[in-house]
Amino acid sequence: MTITVVTAGITVIEDSGRKDFTSIGVPVSGAFDKLSYVLACNLIDENNVPVFEILRGPFQLTSTSPIVLTVVGDAKVSVAGAISSVNSVFVLEASKTLLVEPTTDAPVYVVIKGLLTQSVLGSYSYDTLSQFGPKPLSNGDSFEAREFDSNDPAIGSFISTMPKTVTTELRYVSGPHSIDVTGRWKIDSIARSGVRLSSPTPLQNSFASLASFPVMPGAIQVPPSGLPLILGPDCGVTGGYPVAGGVIDADLHKLARLNAGSNISLLPVTQEQAARASQSLARAIANAITRPSDLGSW
Amino acid sequence: MKSKLSQYGEHSVLIEEFEGFPLAWIESLERHFPEAKVRAGLESIVLTFPDYSDHLANVEALLESVESNAVISNSKTIEIPTDYSGEDLELVAKTLGLSRAEVIASHTEALWTVKLIGFAPGFPYLVPTEGNTILSSIGRLAIPRAKVPSGSVGIAAGMSCVYPSEMPGGWHLIGKTPVELFDASNANQPNLLSIGDQVRFVEVKL
Numbered sequence: 001m002t003i004t005v006v007t008a009g010i011t012v013i014e015d016s017g018r019k020d021f022t023s024i025g026v027p028v029s030g031a032f033d034k035l036s037y038v039l040a041c042n043l044i045d046e047n048n049v050p051v052f053e054i055l056r057g058p059f060q061l062t063s064t065s066p067i068v069l070t071v072v073g074d075a076k077v078s079v080a081g082a083i084s085s086v087n088s089v090f091v092l093e094a095s096k097t098l099l100v101e102p103t104t105d106a107p108v109y110v111v112i113k114g115l116l117t118q119s120v121l122g123s124y125s126y127d128t129l130s131q132f133g134p135k136p137l138s139n140g141d142s143f144e145a146r147e148f149d150s151n152d153p154a155i156g157s158f159i160s161t162m163p164k165t166v167t168t169e170l171r172y173v174s175g176p177h178s179i180d181v182t183g184r185w186k187i188d189s190i191a192r193s194g195v196r197l198s199s200p201t202p203l204q205n206s207f208a209s210l211a212s213f214p215v216m217p218g219a220i221q222v223p224p225s226g227l228p229l230i231l232g233p234d235c236g237v238t239g240g241y242p243v244a245g246g247v248i249d250a251d252l253h254k255l256a257r258l259n260a261g262s263n264i265s266l267l268p269v270t271q272e273q274a275a276r277a278s279q280s281l282a283r284a285i286a287n288a289i290t291r292p293s294d295l296g297s298w
Numbered sequence: 299m300k301s302k303l304s305q306y307g308e309h310s311v312l313i314e315e316f317e318g319f320p321l322a323w324i325e326s327l328e329r330h331f332p333e334a335k336v337r338a339g340l341e342s343i344v345l346t347f348p349d350y351s352d353h354l355a356n357v358e359a360l361l362e363s364v365e366s367n368a369v370i371s372n373s374k375t376i377e378i379p380t381d382y383s384g385e386d387l388e389l390v391a392k393t394l395g396l397s398r399a400e401v402i403a404s405h406t407e408a409l410w411t412v413k414l415i416g417f418a419p420g421f422p423y424l425v426p427t428e429g430n431t432i433l434s435s436i437g438r439l440a441i442p443r444a445k446v447p448s449g450s451v452g453i454a455a456g457m458s459c460v461y462p463s464e465m466p467g468g469w470h471l472i473g474k475t476p477v478e479l480f481d482a483s484n485a486n487q488p489n490l491l492s493i494g495d496q497v498r499f500v501e502v503k504l
Contacts, residue, residue, distance in 0.1 A: 023337045024480075024489040026419045121485050130418055130465070132482070176304035176312040212416060212423075213314075213339030216346065219307060238339060238416035246307020274308045275350035 003067060003112065003145060006060035006097060008137040012192075014053045018123035018133070022237050028217060029125040029133060030233045032107050032192050033073070033256035035163065035281070040072040040109045042289055043089050045154040050117045050124035052110040052137065055192075059100040059110065066148045067092050068155055073108030076101045088158035091150070105190070106257040113154065114146030129193045129234040156292035163284035167257045170230070170247050171269045171277065172220060177242035179203060179222050181266050187258045188227075192234040195255050197264075202226030207242040215239040218247035218255075220266070228266075230255060250277035303358055306344060311357050314342040319411065319425075321373070321494045326364045327357070338414045338493055340423060373494040378460060380406075380451050381504040384472035390436055390453065402501060404431045405472065410458055410497040415489060420462035420480025422491045430456060442468035449474045451499065458499075476504065 005011075014037070017030025031037035031053060041049055052059070057075070070089045071077045077084045080096040086108075092098050102108045117124050118134055126133040172181075185197035203226040214237060215221070221229045221241040230247060231239075232255055247255070248269065258264065269277070301316040313323070320343060327336045327345060334353075335346045347353050382402045391401045408431045410424035417423075426434075434456035443466060446452075450461040452469030459469055462479035479490045491497065 019335075021419070021488065022335060023493075024415045024419065025417060025421050026488075120482050121488060132419060173305070173308040176306040211340035211342070212414070213312065213342040214337040214344040214416070216307070216310070236417060237337070238414070243306070246310070248308050271305070271308060271350055 001063065001065040001067075001144060001148075003061060003063040003115075003143040005137050005139065005141040005143075006062055007058055008139050008141065009054055009059045010056040011052050011054045011059055011137040012126040012128065013050050013117055013124050013134045013137070014126065015050050015124045016048045017233060018121055018125055021121055022214070022216075025237055026121060026132065027127045027130055027235065027237055028233055029123070029127040031109070031125075032233055033109070033253045035165065035253035035285070036072045036107070036109050038285055039087075039159060039163075039288060040070055040111045042285065043070045043072065043087070043154065043157050043159065044068065044111050044113050045157070046111075046113065049111065050115055054100060054102060054108040054110065057100055057102040057108070059108075060097055061110070062095060062097045063092060065094045066150070067145055068113035068148065068152050069098070070111050071100055071108065072111070072159075074102060074104040074106055075108040076103060085158075087162070089154045089156060091155060104257075105259060112143075112145055113152065116144045116146065127234045128191070129236065153291065153293060157289055159288050160290040161284070161288050163281060163288055165254060165257075167254050168263070169265045169267055170254060171251050171267050171274065172218075172245040172247045173271055173274055174245040174268050177207060177222075177244060179205065179207070179242060179244040181220055181222070181228050181244040182268055184263050184265050185228065186263055187260050189260055190255070190258055192232050194232045194235055195230045195258060197228045197230070199227065203228070205242070209240050210242060212238040212240050215243065216246070218249075218252050220244045220246065248274035248277055250274065250281045301361060303354055305354055308350075309348070310344050310346040311353050312342055312344055313357070313361070319413065323361060323364060324493065326360060330360050331357075340414055373492070373496065375496040375498065376491060377498050377500050378451070378475050378477050379502040380473040380475045380499045381502055382473040383504075384451065384470075384474065386439075386470040387472045390433070390470050390472060393436065394432065396432070401433065401472065404433055405453070405458065406499050406501055410499075412491045412493050412495045412497065413457075415491065415493060418462065418465050419482070420489045420491075422459060422479070422497075424458040424497055425456065427496060436470055438468040439470060442466055446471065447474070449476060451475055473499075474504070
């Protein structure tokens with residue numbers, strides 16, 4: 001079997017990230033929109049598998065024999081010209097071409113059941129900043145997948161209750177440096193390495209440059225400009241700018257869904273509130289998917 | 299030993315304002331909080347925990363029970379053969395009013411300690427194990443290079459480094475080494491150097 005990428009657009013391979021090597025300088029990387037990624041993995045009934053993250057479409061692929069796949073995100077999906085659906089698991093028949101056209105700037109995920117790719121240091125993720133990990137896709141790239149199972153119980157699964165997420169607000173836990181970033185900001189630019197904010201009234205930043213210290217995705221850096229930068233999955237492992245706080249886990253996926261030019265509010269919360277938000281998101285994820293076996297017969 | 303602890307976002311604790319090189323702390327923290335990631339900064343340590351708890355108090359209690367500068371046993375000494383043909387060697391010598399040979403002697407006579415691995419995969423920040431070298435007044439380049447070749451040996455801000463792969467960089471380049479610092483195909487031990495290791499540069503002609 002050969003799966004061929006016909007039109008790559010700008011597409012990278014990601015998984016949940018390369019978490020065990022940050023102490024030796026290797027960035028975490030991983031899916032930008034973790035919520036869509038986890039939903040996509042759950043849909044296809046796999047855990048922490050490599051996926052195609054489409055950062056810019058259109059994207060097209062075809063396969064010499066049938067494959068089980070799902071497309072998760074804001075996109076129009078069609079197979080051989082016929083409209084198909086996002087957020088559901090279906091079989092792409094042999095030699096038919098899948099076309100994915102993102103309808104917003106948010107990443108769209110294509111997950112193929114049993115996709116075989118090479119891992120680097122235990123992860124399939126590509127880091128755009130250090131260019132570490134499997135290379136981004138190019139037109140004509142080919143892949144293999146594990147053997148197709150026409151009775152795969154995941155086929156026909158769909159997202160019946162999409163977890164609600166408010167992309168006009170980012171909650172964060174403050175610290176370590178005392179800079180108040182609460183309030184409204186304009187989104188200046190969005191990349192996997194980070195989201196830049198702007199405002200007609202930048203923050204007063206009296207911090208001198210600091211000795212490099214470990215940073216992580218979600219950290220809200222305040223450079224001398226007074227305009228915050230929220231680090232994304234492809235941030236470096238250390239930084240020298242003061243950090244006002246960290247976007248909470250439950251809101252990290254929103255970084256990938258922001259629109260340049262729109263406004264967001266940064267809202268400080270306690271660790272307890274952050275932990276509760278994570279629990280409630282986990283419940284929403286657990287209740288999001290309906291499988292054909294759930295529907296029974298009547 | 300005194301230090302300052304701060305909450306750092308949802309899951310992390312920042313430890314700073316301590317004296318000396320806290321290798322024994324890093325080891326104790328790793329031993330006592332196996333669920334946490336312990337990462338060193340140049341003058342700080344960050345612990346990141348997977349879940350919510352009063353980590354700040356727990357970390358504080360542990361640090362009070364450990365001497366930060368206690369001697370630890372498993373660090374190693376590694377020689378880095380270096381050809382001192384770096385593009386900035388002349389500039390460094392001129393800036394310091396030294397000959398090229400004096401710059402090289404200062405770099406090879408010092409014993410260096412790996413203080414932090416960061417910036418890029420396997421990139422070591424090396425500080426003199428004892429005091430300062432005469433090279434310590436050299437800062438970073440005003441305009442960083444877009445591409446520094448793999449194996450370049452650099453100095454900046456009292457520290458030395460070796461570029462483990464080709465990348466942008468702002469350190470003054472004084473030499474190059476064939477030693478491979480980072481091997482991504484070896485998932486068990488991709489890095490040659492670990493925090494706390496000692497490094498000695500040895501002059502060779504390549």
